[in-house]
Amino acid sequence: MAEEEKVEAEEDLIEILEPSSGPIDLARYVDYVRDPAAGAIATFEGTTRDTFEGKRVVELRYEAYVPMAARRLAAVCAEARAAWPVLRVAVAHRLGTVGVGEASVFVAASAVHRAEAMAACRYVIDEVKASVPIWKKEVYENGEVWKENREFLERREAAVGSVPERKEAACCCGSKVRVDEAATDGKNSAV
Amino acid sequence: MTEEPKDTCDVIGSQKTNPSRDKDLAPYIKIKVLFFARARDLTGSTELCLEMPDGSTARDCMNKLLIEFPNLREIYNSMVLALNEEYAPESTILRNKDELAIIPPISGG
Structure with missing residues (x-):
């Protein structure tokens, strides 16, 4: 397989897919969590959008602190397992360029009943957004921006506390939207 | 003061007197620092090595990096x-x- 880093803890399948891997093979992860004891498989597919604040997204590029991301994902799956009686969990995240409309992340969880499968699935994707060190750069026709997950900033704010100058920078759009200096001279002009 | 770090694990922040050689008086530790995404763009570096006095905290390290790369303040x-x-x-x-x-x-x- 083409995955860059693969960690299996208990029944969990965790894959950080390197750029050459191509589209995520969704069936692989659904089949991984499929189990005769399961009455439900919940899945979440995160897909890339074609516009951000009116700007047309040309492409998206993902990168990761791969060993730490794999560790965090394993820990997140373990936390889901500790919180709900799930049978199996699988999670995959792509790296490199991901075409607009394609899946960048996929989560599947199986459990005896649907409520547990859905709760675990949601927990895993929410934690991916908040704590797994993966970054996405959106490339527009006139610039590019490293995106910032609100979930990460909120958690950081809670952990660091509200030192005044920090609070200002950690909140909202001030630091969220940024056009690279070298990429364009038309800062914020194209909408 | 120091050269612009490259992709390799260059050491920045060595003292002029190079106290790391005098281990008994001033023990120094080496820290590998990694930069991702916007941090890499701002520093122009993926990783480097910092030489720090023994007992230094992550904050001490960060302060040194902010001196070395003032534009890291953008994301601090x-x-x-x-x-x-x-x-x-x-x-x-x-x-x-x-x-x-x-x-x-x-x-x-």
Whole structure:
């Protein structure tokens, strides 16, 4: 397989897919969590959008602190397992360029009943957004921006506390939207 | 003062007197620092080595980096640190050969 880093803890399948891997093979992860004891498989597919604040997204590029991301994902799956009686969990995240409309992340969880499968699935994707060190750069026709997950900033704010100058920078759009200096001279002009 | 760090694990922040050679008087530790995403753009570096006095905290390391790369201030108020692949508070005391990662706001998913 083409995955860059693969960690299996208990029944969990965790894959950080390197750029050459191509589209995520969704069936692989659904089949991984499929189990005769399961009455439900919940899945979440995160897909890339074609516009951000009116700007047309040309492409998206993902990168990761791969060993730490794999560790965090394993820990997140373990936390889901500790919180709900799930049978199996699988999670995959792509790296490199991901075409607009394609899946960048996929989560599947199986459990005896649907409520547990859905709760675990949601927990895993929410934690991916908040704590797994993966970054996405959106490339527009006139610039590019490293995106910032609100979930990460909120958690950081809670952990660091509200030192005044920090609070200002950690909140909202001030630091969220940024056009690279070298990429364009038309800062914020194209909408 | 020091050269612009390259992709390799160059040492920055060595003292002029090079106290690391005098281990009994001033023991120094080496810290590997990793930069990702916006942090890499701002520093022009993926990783480097910092030489720090024994007993230094992650905050001490960060302060040194902010002197070396003043434009890191742009993300200082939104980033966090990871030590040896785990999130760590700035008060954490570093050990020799620790790996300290600058984690700008993540955007996975």
